[in-house]
Amino acid sequence: xxxxxxxxxxxxxxxxxxxxxxxxxxxxxxxxxxxxxxxxxxxxxxxxxxxxxxxxxxxxxxxxxxxxxxxxxxxxxxxxxxxxxxxxxxxxxxxxxxxxxxxxxxxxxxxxxxxxxxxxxxxxxxxxxxxxxxxxxxxxxxxxxxxxxxxxxxxxxxxxxxxxxxxxxxxxxxxxxxxxxxxxxxxxxxxxxxxxxxxxxxxxxxxxxxxxxxxxxxxxxxxxxxxxxxxxxxxxxxxxxxxxxxxxxxxxxxxxxxxxxxxxxxxxxxxxxxxxxxxxxxxxxxxxxxxxxxxxxxxxxxxxx
Numbered sequence: 001x002x003x004x005x006x007x008x009x010x011x012x013x014x015x016x017x018x019x020x021x022x023x024x025x026x027x028x029x030x031x032x033x034x035x036x037x038x039x040x041x042x043x044x045x046x047x048x049x050x051x052x053x054x055x056x057x058x059x060x061x062x063x064x065x066x067x068x069x070x071x072x073x074x075x076x077x078x079x080x081x082x083x084x085x086x087x088x089x090x091x092x093x094x095x096x097x098x099x100x101x102x103x104x105x106x107x108x109x110x111x112x113x114x115x116x117x118x119x120x121x122x123x124x125x126x127x128x129x130x131x132x133x134x135x136x137x138x139x140x141x142x143x144x145x146x147x148x149x150x151x152x153x154x155x156x157x158x159x160x161x162x163x164x165x166x167x168x169x170x171x172x173x174x175x176x177x178x179x180x181x182x183x184x185x186x187x188x189x190x191x192x193x194x195x196x197x198x199x200x201x202x203x204x205x206x207x208x209x210x211x212x213x214x215x216x217x218x219x220x221x222x223x224x225x226x227x228x229x230x231x232x233x234x235x236x237x238x239x240x241x242x243x244x245x246x247x248x249x250x251x252x253x254x255x256x257x258x259x260x261x262x263x264x265x266x267x268x269x270x271x272x273x274x275x276x277x278x279x280x281x282x283x284x285x286x287x288x289x290x291x292x293x294x295x296x297x298x299x300x301x302x303x304x305x
Contacts, residue, residue, distance in 0.1 A: 002048070002092070002231070003047070003048050003049045003092060003093065003143045004046050004047055004048070004049055005047065005092075006045050006046070006047055006048075006144075007035060007038070007045070007046040007047060007083070008032075008035050008045065008046075009052075010048055010083070011031060011083060014086075014090070015055055015083050015086055016028065016031075018086075019082075019086060019257070022182055023182070024155060024178075024180075024182075025216075026155055026216070029216070030075070030079070031079055032074050034075070034079045034080060036128055037059075037076055038050070038076070038080065038141060039260050040089075041058075041059050041138060048087055048092060048093060048124075049083040051080065051083070051087065051093055051094060051097070052059065052095070053095075053098050053099050054096065056077065056080055056081075056084075056099045056242070058078075059073075059076065059077075059080075060073050060077060060099070060273060061241055063076065063102075063164055064102075068175070069236075070103060070104045070105070071104055072213055074101045074102050077101055077102075078101075081097045083100065084096075084097045085097065088228060100117065101149055102133045105159070106216060107237070107276055108247050108275070108276065109249070109272055109273050110237055110238070110242060110245065110275060111242060111245040111246040111249040111250075111275035111277075111278055112242060112243065112246045112272075113277070113278070116230075116232055117232060117246070119230040119231060119232060119234060120226070120227070120230045121141070121144065122146060122229075123226050123229040123232075124137060124140045124141050124226060124228065125135075125137055126139070126229065127226060127229075131211075131212065131213070132211050132212075132213040133203060134201050134203075134282040137203050138197070138200045140212065140226060141197050141199040141296065142194070142209075142210075143157065143200050143210055144198050144200050144243065145190075145191070145194040146172065146190065146194060146198070146209075146242040146245070147246075147247075148159070148194075148243055148247055149188060149190045149191055149194050149241060149244070150172065150174070150186075150188040150190070150247075151188075151243075151244050151247035151248055151251070151261055152174055152179070152186070152188075152244070153179070153180055153240075153241070153244065154219075154239075154240035154241070155178070155179075155180070156174045156178045156179045157174075158181070158219075159178040159208075160172065160174065160178070160208070160209045160210065161207050161209060162202070162206070162207060162209055163207070165198065165209060167195050167199060167202075168200060169190055169194070170188055170189055170190050170191075170195050171187055171190070172187065172188055173186070173187040174186045174188075174206070176185070177276075179282075184263065184276060186263060195234075203244035207294075220239060223239065223240070224296045225290065227256075244273065245273045245274070245275060246275075247261070248261060248273045249273070249274050249275040249278040250261055250278060250279070252274055252279040253264075253278055253279040253281070258270050258273065258274060258279075289305045
C-alpha cells in the first residue's frame with residue numbers, strides 16, 4: 001500500500017475484501033460509479049494521494065456545476081470518505097478527512113396514489129415483448145405485486161428464488177443475504193392475486209423468480225417506458241422505491257405500524273417513507289376554526305338593507 005497507488009486498485013486489493021465481502025454486488029457497483037465520477041472530475045484515474053480535503057471539496061463543487069443533486073454529491077463524498085478513513089487506519093494516508101456534506105433539501109415522501117396505481121397496472125397490462133422467456137406484461141405484473149405486498153426493496157425482490165416461495169400457503173421469504181444490511185430474514189404473506197401472477201411466470205427448471213437477462217441497470221430504462229406509458233413521473237424518485245413508500249403509507253393509513261413493516265431501526269427513518277397525502281389523518285384544516293366566515297361583515301344583509 002502506497003499513497004500514489006490508484007484508488008481503484010486499493011479498493012480491489014484491500015477495501016473490498018476486508019470491508020465489503022458480505023455486501024451486495026449493487027454496493028460494489030455504486031463504489032465503482034464513484035471512482036468513475038472522481039476520475040471524470042480529475043481528468044485521470046484517482047490515486048490515494050487525491051484523498052485530501054481540498055480535492056474532495058472541489059469535487060463537491062464540480063458536482064454542483066454539473067447540476068448533480070446534493071444527494072448524489074453526498075453519496076460520492078460518503079464512499080470516498082469511507083475508503084479514506086480505512087486508508088488512515090492502515091497508515092497509508094496520514095490526515096483524516098474533514099469535508100462537510102452538501103446541504104440536502106428535506107423532501108416530502110412521494111407515494112403512488114390509488115389512481116396512479118390503477119394507471120400503472122393498466123400500463124403494465126399493455127406492455128408488449130418479452131423478458132427472457134416470460135411475457136413482459138406477466139413479468140412486470142408479478143414483480144409489482146410482490147413489491148406491493150411485501151414493501152421489499154427491488155434488489156431483494158430480484159434475488160428471490162422459487163425455493164423461498166410457497167404458492168400453496170401464500171408465503172415468500174427473503175433471506176438476510178439478499179436484503180440490505182444482510183442481517184435478518186423476512187417473510188411475508190402474499191395476496192391471492194399475487195400467487196396467481198407468480199404461477200403465470202413459473203418455469204420449473206429455473207431457480208430465480210425474476211430472471212433479468214440483461215445488464216442490471218437496464219431494468220430502470222425499461223421501467224421508465226412503463227411509467228411513461230402510464231402517464232406517471234419517471235424521475236429518480238419515481239423508480240421502484242416509490243412502491244415501497246406506497247405500501248408503507250397505505251399500511252400506516254390502515255392502522256398498521258410502517259416501522260415494523262419496513263424493518264426500520266427508528267421511527268425517524270420511517271417518516272422519510274410516509275406520504276402525508278395518504279397516511280396523515282389529521283391536517284391543520286381539520287381543526288382550525290375560520291372565524292372570519294362568521295364575522296358580521298360576511299353575514300347576509302338584512303332584507304331591505
